[in-house]
Amino acid sequence: MDGDWERPANVVLGHEGAAIVEAVGPDVPRDSSREGDLVVLAWTAPCGNCAACRRIEPWLCTEPRGSGHRLRAGDVRLRRVDGTPIGAYSGIGTFGERQVVAHEAAIPIDPGTPPELAALIGCAVTTGFGAVVNTARVRAGESVVVIGAGGVGLSAVMAARFADAGVIAAIDRSELRPSEVDTIGDLTEDGADHVIEAIGLTETVEQAIELVRPGGTVTLVGMTPQGQRASFDVYRLVEDGKQIRGSNCGSATPEVDFRRIAALYAEGRLPLDLLITERIALDGVPMALDAMRAGDGARRVVVY
Missing domain, CATH: 3.90.180.10 (Medium-chain alcohol dehydrogenases, catalytic domain)
Structure with a gap:
């Protein structure tokens, strides 16, 4: 806009x-x-x-x-x-x-x-739901951190509950203080299995990479302005085996996912x-x- x-x-x-x-x-x-x-x-x-x-x-x-x-x-x-x-x-x-x-x-x-x-x-619901279910493919018991508490972020939280994730934490941009990051670490031992970035800021993209555990997956959902670049320690990313994935529109097929989400709402599950x-x-x-x-x-x- x-x-x-x-x-x-x-x-x-x-x-x-x-x-x-x-x-x-x-x-x-x-x-x-x-x-x-x-x-x-x-x-x-x-x-x-x-x-x-x-x-x-x-x-x-x-x-x-x-x-x-x-x-x-x-x-x-x-x-x-x-x-x-x-x-x-x-x-x-x-x-x-x-x-x-x-x-x-x-x-x-x-x-x-x-x-x-x-x-x-x-858009919002399918983007957040699909990021968790289609792109990240969160499994039961896995820990999920969602950065961003808008429509997309909250939809991702609902999807994590639907997927029967273990620990689920949602944090907004204003809450990304060192104390909050430490709390996430305490909740998830060595970092989250999945971090869903749903704001679209370079600073929160970089923070997401810090919050995920070794071997875990960062799923980028939020859209930054065109041309912006994030930076991270490439050596540490490779050493820790972390993965970064982009999720456009929740990796969704509209005629399948729209109906699925509407059905889950009707069943009281979303x-x-x-x-x-x-x-x-x-x-x-x-x-x-x-x-x-x-x-x-x-x-x-x-x-x-």
Whole structure:
């Protein structure tokens, strides 16, 4: 929102959302979404044809639907009064009350899911859940430290509980003091089996490497501004056999993971209700963005 990642101008923002399908185009496959369906909108809807998709790694798709903030054919459906085209961020632009999206980006889920929770499944929940379950593959009894207590970090904590992890600790940026680091060491003997970094700051990336045990895994989820670099002792990393992995969108397959998460919520195994602190109208977005810049960890959901 502040230019940390380069994006074109004239774009409706918003990459996390859910909606009710109002109409379906004539070329949409019959096994896709239908009118009246509750759908989660996927900002990473894969193309199905690139090398990553052929490897069954759709989260690494190089030509996702909505690439360039346009529809599959490269067109847009919104324009200013002077005719200037307006894109939809990642092809879904969820700050718009209505959008036209590629059918691959509209994933039907259990209609009993509250829409505001379904919206979070579109990014934050899937990113945090998938980082633990898909990328890190946390096993029962393993220790997990999550750095970051926002929507992604708290979703990772819920996922660690779902995975039946042993010790689970969540720390926010303000708590990364030497005393807290020592406490983590005491809880986990020689460091955590897994550290999930869910903030996206070089300092917390470096701290994550310090907190993981020899032979453990650091999973980087938070996105830094483009061009930033972290530093660490390469000798010590190799000597200790530590591993660093990146996790893009929770290494998720939208049509599989979105539905799985919705089902786990329905079963009472993922308390997603705890993530929402406030529901706001569209005109409350500027206030919410200012609060985010100030480090307010509250999770606000726009309800139309």
